[in-house]
Amino acid sequence: MSKKILVIYTGGTIGMQASDSGYVAVPGFEQLLRNRLDNSHHALLPEFEVLEYEQLIDSANLRPDNWRQIASSISDNYARYDGFIVLHGTDTMAFTASALSFMLQGLGKPVILTGSQIPLSQLRNDALDNMITALLLAGESRPVNEVCVYFNGRLLRGNRASKVKATGLDAFDSPNFPWLGQVGIHIELHRQLLIQPAAEKFQIPEFDPAAVAILQIYPGMPATTAAAIINQPGVRAVIIQSYGVGNLPDADAELIAVLREAAAGGIQLLNLSRCLQAQVSQGAYACSAVLNEIGVISGGDMTLEAAFAKLHLLLATESDPQAMREQLQRSLAGEISLD
Incomplete structure (x- = not known):
């Protein structure tokens, strides 16, 4: 049975376009993505739908309230989809991945954050590969039931990830914990490291940003x-x-x-x-x-x-x-x- 994935586009470099003042987030990511996938083996990908935020977030502007917004998008749609991809800017992606891991404890479905260092709108980019691989990981027959960051061939536990490079395509690493998987010619998952599903404990509280x-x-x-x-x-x-x-x-x-x-x-x-x-x-x-x-x-x-x-x-x-x-x-x- 084919998996159905919800892609939550919150903003970030992956969907940006060039402007006179630098890269800016613009609406309409789904159409851009599907146009790019038309030139790939998209029939092999799981079915997906895109939820695009009306107010897109440059991740440098992220606040704890945005964690609540993203967690609510997952919780509200949890029964309808088999997995979730959160497209997010790289600057604060590790903060959001960590927050989601604590707010959505006991996951029985994958939640994978990804993005890119070069926008999908550019001729040469890392966005399409990150997006395709995240879809494949979210649609795995034996799902990765935790919050992860996928970036440039590395699948990392979300609350173990840090952004370690500002311009390198291998922007994220997990300095104090092994990678959950790596993607090269094959997708290799280290299943002995994965968190085992438990009773769901979703907590989506109000946050005080000054705390x-x-x-x-x-x-x-x-x-x-x-x-x-x-x-x-x-x-x-x-x-x-x-x-x-x-x-x-x-x-x-x-x-x-x-x-x-x-x-x-x-x-x-x-x-x-x-x-x-x-x-x-x-x-x-x-x-x-x-x-x-x-x-x-x-x-x-x-x-x-x-x-x-x-x-x-x-x-x-x-x-x-x-x-x-x-x-x-x-x-x-x-x-x-x-x-």
Whole structure:
């Protein structure tokens, strides 16, 4: 039986056209796509329909409310389709993939995000291959039942993906987790890595865009800078981007005092490494031992995108601070490696 796929076009480079002010999102993507597919073996592709947003999103303008919009498009149409493709701009694709993985836990159908570095409207582009392969993956007879990013031959767990190149066609990678599959002459899926279907737990809450802030540690950073970020109105959680395996300047008593005060005031502090490949280990060096004392939570090997989206979801759905701390250190959708 042929699969039926819903393609959700949210905007992004894949559907843009050149203008005097640079590439801009324009309506009418479905017709452009079908015109391009007329020159390919489109009869071998699964049947698909396109849902194009009336207000297209340049992904640099993405806000947490857009996650809710996309998740609702999937949830509202979940019973009618066998899989979903979300066409999205590359700049914030990994944030959206992470958010969807937490909002749509227990998926029994594939949700694949893709896009391109060169618009489909251009003669030479990566858009058509990404689109065709995403359709084939979404229509697999043994479906990949999780949120993924497919880009340039790589199938990645959505909440493990990061954009690592601004102009290379291999824009995305999964620095702390193996690829779920690779596409060359053949499509090779590593099924032992896939999340197994479970009871569906779809949560599509209202988000407060001010709730999560990011504090990147750098040499000589004044404590007043950290305080200004942490004490912004509405901030309830802060991601600390520290050095190496979770280190920060413990000799800076004023900075430590700012973090201690924030934790005592109920702000959730989550420690991630600035390194692309890393596993936070608070206390491995003496300069990070104080974080355990303060109550800073180790983010393990989560990506910044996954941690940001996970905090937003938990702040929107969990009222018990201790339960939130516990869930931050658990794997909700394969986003963190556990010892």
